[in-house]
Amino acid sequence: MREDWEPDIIVFACNWCSYAGADSAGVSRLQYPPSVRLIRTMCSGRVSASLIFEAFRQGADGVLVTGCHIGDCHYVDGNERCQEMMEMTIRLARTAGIDERRLGLEWISAAEAGRFAAVMAEFVERIRDLGPMSREDRSVSSRTPGGVEEAGGARR
Amino acid sequence: MGPGSLRSAAEAGADQLRIGVFVCHCGTNIAGFLDVDAVAREAGASPGVVYSVTTMYACSESGLKEISESIRKHNLNRVVIAACSPRTHEPLFREVCGEAGLNPYLVEMANIRNQCSWVHMDDKERATKKAAALVRMAVAKAARLGPREPIEVDVDRRAVVIGGGIAGMNAALDLGDAGFDTVLIEREPDLGGRLRGLYRLYPSGREAREVLEEFIPRVIEHRHIEVLTATELTGVRGFIGNYVLTVRTGGDERELEAGVIVVASGADVLEPHGLFGYDGERVITQLELARRMSQGSVEAGTIVMIQCVGARLPEREYCSRVCCANAIKNASMLVEEDSGRSVYVLYRDIQGYGTEFEDWFARAREAGVVFARYDPERPPLVDSRGVRIYDLLLGEEVLLPADLIVLSTPMVARPDARSLGQMLRVPVDKDGFFLEAHVKLRPVDFATEGMFLCGAARWPCRISEACAQASAAASRALVPLVNGKVVVEPVVVDIDEAICRGCGLCRDLCRYAAIEMVENERGLAVARVNQVLCKGCGVCAARCPSGAMTLFHFTDEQIRAMLRAARPALLAGARHGDEGGSAGGVR
Ligand SMILES: Cc1cc2nc3c(=O)[nH]c(=O)nc-3n(C[C@H](O)[C@H](O)[C@H](O)COP(=O)(O)OP(=O)(O)OC[C@H]3O[C@@H](n4cnc5c(N)ncnc54)[C@H](O)[C@@H]3O)c2cc1C
Ligand code: SF4
Ligand code: SF4
Ligand code: SF4
Ligand code: FES
Numbered sequence: 001m002r003e004d005w006e007p008d009i010i011v012f013a014c015n016w017c018s019y020a021g022a023d024s025a026g027v028s029r030l031q032y033p034p035s036v037r038l039i040r041t042m043c044s045g046r047v048s049a050s051l052i053f054e055a056f057r058q059g060a061d062g063v064l065v066t067g068c069h070i071g072d073c074h075y076v077d078g079n080e081r082c083q084e085m086m087e088m089t090i091r092l093a094r095t096a097g098i099d100e101r102r103l104g105l106e107w108i109s110a111a112e113a114g115r116f117a118a119v120m121a122e123f124v125e126r127i128r129d130l131g132p133m134s135r136e137d138r139s140v141s142s143r144t145p146g147g148v149e150e151a152g153g154a155r156r
Numbered sequence: 157m158g159p160g161s162l163r164s165a166a167e168a169g170a171d172q173l174r175i176g177v178f179v180c181h182c183g184t185n186i187a188g189f190l191d192v193d194a195v196a197r198e199a200g201a202s203p204g205v206v207y208s209v210t211t212m213y214a215c216s217e218s219g220l221k222e223i224s225e226s227i228r229k230h231n232l233n234r235v236v237i238a239a240c241s242p243r244t245h246e247p248l249f250r251e252v253c254g255e256a257g258l259n260p261y262l263v264e265m266a267n268i269r270n271q272c273s274w275v276h277m278d279d280k281e282r283a284t285k286k287a288a289a290l291v292r293m294a295v296a297k298a299a300r301l302g303p304r305e306p307i308e309v310d311v312d313r314r315a316v317v318i319g320g321g322i323a324g325m326n327a328a329l330d331l332g333d334a335g336f337d338t339v340l341i342e343r344e345p346d347l348g349g350r351l352r353g354l355y356r357l358y359p360s361g362r363e364a365r366e367v368l369e370e371f372i373p374r375v376i377e378h379r380h381i382e383v384l385t386a387t388e389l390t391g392v393r394g395f396i397g398n399y400v401l402t403v404r405t406g407g408d409e410r411e412l413e414a415g416v417i418v419v420a421s422g423a424d425v426l427e428p429h430g431l432f433g434y435d436g437e438r439v440i441t442q443l444e445l446a447r448r449m450s451q452g453s454v455e456a457g458t459i460v461m462i463q464c465v466g467a468r469l470p471e472r473e474y475c476s477r478v479c480c481a482n483a484i485k486n487a488s489m490l491v492e493e494d495s496g497r498s499v500y501v502l503y504r505d506i507q508g509y510g511t512e513f514e515d516w517f518a519r520a521r522e523a524g525v526v527f528a529r530y531d532p533e534r535p536p537l538v539d540s541r542g543v544r545i546y547d548l549l550l551g552e553e554v555l556l557p558a559d560l561i562v563l564s565t566p567m568v569a570r571p572d573a574r575s576l577g578q579m580l581r582v583p584v585d586k587d588g589f590f591l592e593a594h595v596k597l598r599p600v601d602f603a604t605e606g607m608f609l610c611g612a613a614r615w616p617c618r619i620s621e622a623c624a625q626a627s628a629a630a631s632r633a634l635v636p637l638v639n640g641k642v643v644v645e646p647v648v649v650d651i652d653e654a655i656c657r658g659c660g661l662c663r664d665l666c667r668y669a670a671i672e673m674v675e676n677e678r679g680l681a682v683a684r685v686n687q688v689l690c691k692g693c694g695v696c697a698a699r700c701p702s703g704a705m706t707l708f709h710f711t712d713e714q715i716r717a718m719l720r721a722a723r724p725a726l727l728a729g730a731r732h733g734d735e736g737g738s739a740g741g742v743r
Pocket of ligand 5: 017044045066074075078079
């Protein structure tokens with residue numbers, strides 16, 4: 001892998017726990033690699049397979065979904081729905097030939113500043129090891145949910 | 157415009173984008189670690205952006221004034237603030253933009269401080285690059301925001317309090333004193349909760365019985381309070397301002413209507429089965445000790461108390477907070493009662509807090525109570541002769557011949573707290589205690605609007621804390637009761653009935669019963685959302701197989717645009733699936 005290559009990583013974070021964890025990591029000045037871009041959702045249960053594949057299509061080398069620990073979701077159990085969605089997404093990724101290690105799911109609470117920074121560092125390292133996603137993989141991901149075929153029908 | 161319609165700029169067409177970007181220095185918090193000028197310059201070149209500047213402190217009075225003046229002067233119709241966290245500052249910026257005539261929901265923040273300058277302090281170049289990306293993403297989202305009106309609902313000006321312990325009684329009194337009819341539900345035949353089983357209380361030394369004798373009549377005789385004892389809650393539906401609770405007293409079912417609900421269901425105490433030879437006779441809990449003390453039936457010359465029994469362990473990490481004070485108070489009283497007694501307190505750490513604690517601690521030592529520390533790796537051993545403890549100071553095992561062994565066990569969540577939580581649609585934490593909306597900023601609110609919590613239901617606490625929280629919860633609950641109206645955040649879903657296939661998945665997924673299946677004019681089943689009930693979690697929108705659902709403020713269109721904007725290289729070329737093209741070239 002080229003030494004100077006920086007992966008592009010999308011991190012979805014739920015407002016109540018993981019995004020707050022990211023805020024706390026900042027307050028504590030915990031350093032982690034700058035390759036991650038956070039997208040806030042109210043709950044991890046908002047993230048869909050099609051958004052994850054869209055992230056890959058748009059150039060992400062890794063996608064990490066984060067939410068409250070099981071039992072702590074502010075919408076009762078949206079994170080359990082998220083977990084089911086991730087399991088399905090990983091299956092789809094596998095059939096589409098995307099290395100499933102490019103997808104991650106982690107529970108990080110508002111208080112876990114250290115854990116937030118550590119999870120970011122680990123995920124960036126994992127994607128660095130995997131290297132850039134190939135063009136072929138990206139084009140394959142257009143046959144996954146939310147891709148060209150499906151999106152047409154859903155759009156208004 | 158009604159709350160149901162989702163008009164984004166892209167759809168509005170005629171609505172020309174005029175985005176203003178404000179990049180905050182936050183003194184040196186941001187500007188010290190990344191190039192804010194470069195970020196503002198790059199943002200200025202983004203599609204739809206007509207104005208982009210840096211500002212020293214966006215949230216200061218002058219910073220806010222600058223934002224509102226710029227909105228007027230440059231006729232801005234979207235605002236992006238690149239600063240700190242929307243969790244803390246979005247309400248402020250929304251309010252200011254609202255005052256300047258911009259719909260408050262047309263504001264977006266990019267968190268370039270907590271997520272960038274503070275966490276990439278040694279790499280200014282890459283921090284600047286990342287900040288620029290975060291701003292591009294926020295601009296892309298802002299371009300697709302639509303104006304929204306807050307949803308206003310009428311409030312039924314009555315309250316229900318669940319749990320008639322000290323916390324619940326206090327909350328009911330505060331609500332009743334303010335003139336609002338309140339129903340207090342208690343499942344036991346009598347009010348009082350845990351205090352019914354306690355003797356003299358820390359720190360005052362007053363008998364619990366006296367405290368209850370003072371409280372209970374005030375509650376029962378209050379003209380605005382109705383007490384329902386031996387009553388179980390069996391169901392809850394509705395939403396802030398309009399809750400309907402079903403309760404059962406004996407064989408009778410009844411419905412209660414209320415605008416707000418206060419949860420004060422308290423906690424249990426761990427029964428230490430299998431720990432330290434617990435048998436309820438010679439080895440008892442602090443609760444049993446309180447009972448014996450109140451009857452004057454403690455017959456023991458040597459008493460050993462063991463702290464942290466079943467607490468601060470991997471399976472129950474928390475400290476129960478009342479046990480140290482309770483043990484010290486009981487130990488002092490036992491020796492003071494009969495100076496011939498020896499009382500030992502075996503502890504891991506003495507967790508004392510509050511202004512009265514040191515006095516009690518000194519009093520116990522003066523009375524002759526012996527405190528000895530034990531190592532959780534080598535816990536005390538209870539056998540027929542007494543308690544063996546490895547003395548950390550002496551470095552050897554010591555036998556304390558005890559007639560009575562008292563275990564301090566933690567308060568634990570009630571076994572049915574989780575099912576009560578499910579009924580109320582509020583969360584519990586990993587230990588089963590109810591979880592507040594925000595540990596620091598909203599400590600007695602549930603995330604669900606119109607529901608509040610207090611007392612030991614939330615966390616082990618003392619009576620004074622339970623009462624303080626109860627008054628806090630009551631005053632929070634009074635806000636909607638006094639106003640008679642509430643405004644709920646319009647982050648809700650919208651269902652396009654023309655696209656919905658009527659599969660019913662969303663209805664099954666929604667934990668707030670916000671979706672029902674109805675028949676449309678062509679006789680087909682479609683999903684319909686009650687936007688007052690919807691909490692905006694987006695679970696339904698993530699799963700809808702036909703893409704019929706849009707979650708305002710977190711739409712697929714907005715998130716896809718953010719994903720596109722995350723990488724500069726891909727911005728230039730048009731990509732498949734790029735539906736948000738209208739953002740460009742409208743300056
Ligand atoms: C051994 C021990 C000693 C203590 N000593 C002291 C002391 O000396 N000083 C001090 O300040 N604090 C002391 N405490 C702490 C004190 O007991 C608590 O602070 C206090 O009881 C909390 O009051 P509460 O109303 O929140 O809960 P509780 O007292 O537990 O009351 C909750 C009530 O809600 C009812 N309820 C529960 N679920 C439902 C439902 N679903 N429907 C209807 N009703 C329901 C219960 O029946 C109960 O009556 C001690 C605690 C223990 C365990
Ligand atoms: S808006 Fe946020 S980042 Fe800017 S000065 Fe205020 S606290 Fe700092
Ligand atoms: S999940 Fe989608 S298609 Fe199914 S009923 Fe709900 S809105 Fe309609
Ligand atoms: S967004 Fe959440 S609360 Fe709203 S209807 Fe969907 S599942 Fe229910
Ligand atoms: S709110 Fe954090 S996962 Fe649901």
